Structures are given as C-alpha cells and as structure tokens.
Amino acid sequence: MSSLKRMEALVSGILRAGVLLSAALIFLGLTMMVVTGDTTCPNGNMDPAWLINGDPFFAPSHILFLGFLVLISTPVLRIAASIYVYVKIHDNAFTTITTIVLFVLVVSFTLGIG
Amino acid sequence: MYLPLYVIYAFIISLGSGTLGAMLGMGGGTIMVPLLIFLLKVPIHIASGASIIAVVATSSAAAVSYVKEEMTNMRLGMFLELATTIGAVTGAFMISVMTEATLRIIFGLSLLYAASTMFLQSRKMERSWAQRPNDAIADRLHLGGHYFDSARNESINYGVSNTPITFIISYVAGIVSGLLGIGGGGIKVPAMNAVGGVPMKVAVATSNFMIGVTAAASALVYIRNGYCDAFLTAPVVLGTLAGAFIGARLIRHVRGVDLKKIFVLVLLVLGLRMILSGVGF
Numbered sequence: 001m002s003s004l005k006r007m008e009a010l011v012s013g014i015l016r017a018g019v020l021l022s023a024a025l026i027f028l029g030l031t032m033m034v035v036t037g038d039t040t041c042p043n044g045n046m047d048p049a050w051l052i053n054g055d056p057f058f059a060p061s062h063i064l065f066l067g068f069l070v071l072i073s074t075p076v077l078r079i080a081a082s083i084y085v086y087v088k089i090h091d092n093a094f095t096t097i098t099t100i101v102l103f104v105l106v107v108s109f110t111l112g113i114g
Numbered sequence: 115m116y117l118p119l120y121v122i123y124a125f126i127i128s129l130g131s132g133t134l135g136a137m138l139g140m141g142g143g144t145i146m147v148p149l150l151i152f153l154l155k156v157p158i159h160i161a162s163g164a165s166i167i168a169v170v171a172t173s174s175a176a177a178v179s180y181v182k183e184e185m186t187n188m189r190l191g192m193f194l195e196l197a198t199t200i201g202a203v204t205g206a207f208m209i210s211v212m213t214e215a216t217l218r219i220i221f222g223l224s225l226l227y228a229a230s231t232m233f234l235q236s237r238k239m240e241r242s243w244a245q246r247p248n249d250a251i252a253d254r255l256h257l258g259g260h261y262f263d264s265a266r267n268e269s270i271n272y273g274v275s276n277t278p279i280t281f282i283i284s285y286v287a288g289i290v291s292g293l294l295g296i297g298g299g300g301i302k303v304p305a306m307n308a309v310g311g312v313p314m315k316v317a318v319a320t321s322n323f324m325i326g327v328t329a330a331a332s333a334l335v336y337i338r339n340g341y342c343d344a345f346l347t348a349p350v351v352l353g354t355l356a357g358a359f360i361g362a363r364l365i366r367h368v369r370g371v372d373l374k375k376i377f378v379l380v381l382l383v384l385g386l387r388m389i390l391s392g393v394g395f
Contacts, residue, residue, distance in 0.1 A: 034118050064348055072167065076327070082188075093254070097196055101195050109338065
C-alpha cells in the first residue's frame, strides 16, 4: 500500500471510531443523567480537575465528560498518527509541521486560563 | 428550566440547524448559536462552547467520506492547520476577556458576512476557476494535487498559488472559529479557492478536514475556562450529528438555490438581531 493510501485508511478509521465511540458515551451519559436525576457536577460546568478528583467514578456526568474528551481527542489522535506516517516516509518538512500542530494542541489544553 | 425539557429543546434546535447546515454545506454553528441565545437564553460563551464541540463531531464525521473519496488535500490541510490551530487558540483566549455584548456584535457581523457570501453564491452558479501552478512554497512542500471530478468525468491536476496570503487568511479564520465557536469554513473555502487557486470541491473537503483539528484546539481552551455546560453540550452534539446525517440525505430532494434564498433571509434577521441585542436594544 502506498503511503498516501495508508494515511487515508488510518485517518478515516480513527475519525470514524472516535465519532462513534464519543456519540455512544455522550448518549449513555445523558440518558443516565436524565433517568437517575443524578446531576452531580455543579451547574453542569465541566472542569478536568473535577473529573480526576470527582466522587463516584461511573457517575453519569463522568461518562458524559469522557465522551467529550474522546471526541476532542479524535482529531488530536489523527495528527499524532500522521506524524508517525511522515516520520516513516522521511518527510522532514511535514514531520515538523504536524509536530508543531500537535504541540499547539497540547499547549492549548495545559495553558488554559483558570 | 426543568432539566429534561431543556435538554429536549437544545436537541431540537441543534437537530434543525445541523440538518440545514449539512444541506447548505456549512457548519451548523452559525445558526445554532444565535438560536440557543435567543430561545434558551444561554450566555454566548456557553452557547459557543457547546457549538465548538459539536463542530468537532460533524467535521470528523464528514471528513471520513471526503477522505475516502480522495477529495481532501491532506498535505495542504495539514500545512494550513498550522495557521488555523494557532489562530483558534488565540481566538479562544480572546473570548475570556470579551463581554457578552462585544461577542454578540462580532457574531452578528459574521452572520451578515455569511448572508452576503451566500447571496453572491446563489446568483453565480458556476465559479470561474482556472488552473494555476504551484508557487515556490507550495512547490517545495508539494502542496498541489489532483482529484477526480465526477461531473466532468476526468482527473484534474491543480497547483496552490499565493501560499503566504492563504496561510495568513487561514490564521484569521482560526481566530474567528475560536472566538465564535463556529467552524470558519466560510472564510477558509473562499481563501483556498479564490486566493490559493484550489478547485472548489477540494477547498470544501480540505476546509472540513482542517475544522476538526481547529475546533479541537478551541474546544480544549473553552473547557479549561469552564465554558462547557454538560447539559447543553450533550444534546447539542447529538442533535447536530443526527442533523448532519439527515441533511446529507435530504439534500438530494431539495433545490439548493431555493433553500439558499430562504437561508440568506434567516441569516440577515439573526445577524441584525444579534447586533441590536449587543448594542442594547
């Protein structure tokens, strides 16, 4: 398989799996929230620190938030996969470009205000 | 408001705007954000936060088929993502220092802009496009490509010209996307097509491909800043995804030109209302 074909297969596979998994998690979390009335997270605000320190692990809001994280990670994972392909085909310019994009994504999450 | 009812209203609004968005070839966010603000009284920061996460979902879902049809120029997309992601992070940071009123005015202006481009599009049926060679940067990075045009039944080669200007416009598109919680395809597609010389179909597919990463960058900042309301975002993501799915099927049964004419009016009304509400009327 050519590198372009391999990239296309990899990219569409990651995107499809990410969207399906996250939609399932969000649907599950939302349904649990509405059915049980368990809306533990205050004002519905999503805070990553709260996910880690939060109380019950399988709380509806945890599953919901996990769904959002899977969804947002999907394009990030797509970038990571493309770096791997560019490294393998020794495309230095695009290895650099995609690495910077990944770096910006990581920084955007870690350097958020508040 | 009572939770399940609120969730159902948010779902219906996003289902409607997602369907329309897919039929018109634009993201659902442009129409959804004003509707959430006016109908559900959601603050603009929260409405944009829900929208940007829904944008990640729809663009990822649509990208699957575009990439498979080999319409997407992944090299050009990944190169311009450099500009759009940095722009998106800039925009998403700007939102936290902006007031509700300022953001409403900017959003209103972007709606008027979208209305005017859609009006021009509906008058001009076929955009004149001429093949251009790669410029120096595009040549070095091998940004040009080819695609199979099913309407003309031939494989078409194209180059990318004016790469630096296209790159700068993409940065601006990223800022707008991060600031307003929309995809920003309305800026990127004309930039790639008119400035960069990329065929329209490739520009649409490539813009959509980039939107996922651009929106993810903004979404991360929105979440960090607490602009992600789970009870709003969850139904909005599911509604927009379902709407995009329905819209892609409905599009074969509706005449695009008629739909665009109605939509131009909707965008105008929403845009003016956003600006007026921002000014204080």
